[in-house]
Amino acid sequence: MKLFKSLLVAPATLGLLAPLSATANEVTINDFNPAEELAITNSRVDGLEARLNNFEAGSFSETTTASFSADMYLGSEDSDDGSSALHDTDDTIMAGYSFQIDLNTSFTGDDSLDISLDAGNAGSAGIAEFDGNGGGDTLAVDGVSYTFPVGGATVIVGDNTDGSALYTTACVYGGPSNTLDDCGNVNAGFTGGAVAAGASYDFGNGFTAATGLQTSTTGVLTEESLDSYGINAAYTGDDYGVSITYATIESSITEEDTYTAFNGYYTPEGLPSISVGYEIGDIGGAADGVDENTSFFVGLTWDEVGPGSAGVALGHSTREGSDEEYMYEAYYEYPVNDGMTITPLVYVKENATAGSDDTTGVMVKTSFSF
Secondary structure, three states: OOHHHHHHHHHHHHHHHHHHHHHHOOOOOOOOOOOHHHHHHHHHHHHHHHHHHHHHOOOOOOOEEEEEEEEEEEEEEEOOOOOOOOOOOOOOOOOEEEEEEEEEEOOOOOOEEEEEEEEEEEOOOOOOHHHOOOOOEEEEEEEEEEEEEOEEEEEEEEEEOOOOOOOOOOOOOOOOOOOOOOOOOOOOOOOEEEEEEEEEEEOOOEEEEEEEEEOOOOOOOOOOOOOOEEEEEEEEEOOOEEEEEEEEEEOOOOEEEEEEEEEEEEEEOOOOOOEEEEEEEEOOOOOOOOOOOEEEEEEEEEEHHHHOOEEEEEEEEEEOOOOOOEEEEEEEEEEEEEEEEEEEEEEEEEOOOHHHOOOOEEEEEEEEOO
């Protein structure tokens, strides 16, 4: 920008001095006052710089950054549904992609306006566990949020944003699957993207607390809207961490569900880190004997396995009076370079739905970031 200023100022200066040489026969040496002419020139240069600064203030922010990510998926599922159709979709290899742009702008240095745009066709069976964007090939706004400080707290407001965006869940497991990536905090850390607001406070020494609210876009915070709200408290350190999360989620205008989730992790030296989670929920309006929902999670992570990292996990979910559902997974994450990662995933789902067989999936995700 300094070079741009110089390019603008130099012609102006030459333009001011040119008449002095071009009309020298009209000006006597006694009429020329170097100090006065220099002062006039400096005044005009200052005015030009002031106008340039006004232009800079209204231009695209120097503090906006953009990050890009692209994922390519390849995978197959076998659910052995017993179909006798000529073209059974079991074992079919599926391919898909996701593309995302994240724009982050700071106006004060402490705030952040975040805009996410994405596209993709990765919602098909066979690769759905990677939770890729499945909105289609048209790039669209996926979410807008603004984070800013208020006193010692951090506040977020946004649309198509999770109300739990500022929560801290004590989990170090980094598996790629959509089912187990919440570490057992399935419902209490409510997500889904909606009109949302939240706040968090860092007490220092690893202790944090947060609250969040999420509401539908129609009839915001009215009797017609379905709202979710909750609180979260956590301690996270280098060796271990714990967190508790509570949420009330309106399932209808007259009914609401409540969930409480407990999470923790431990990272012993020389051994894989372990992450655990347990959640219990009460389903509003359900009859006694079928109104309780529970889930638990256990995950192990090896940070260094050859050139990459690996993990295995087990997740369980059941509703009172229904069959239990389990999922097992194993993955390996191989960083090819700073901007490219290859992640194969193998998993098995024991479906709780009556008459449904287990599902086995094998997938590979190649990720690019720049």
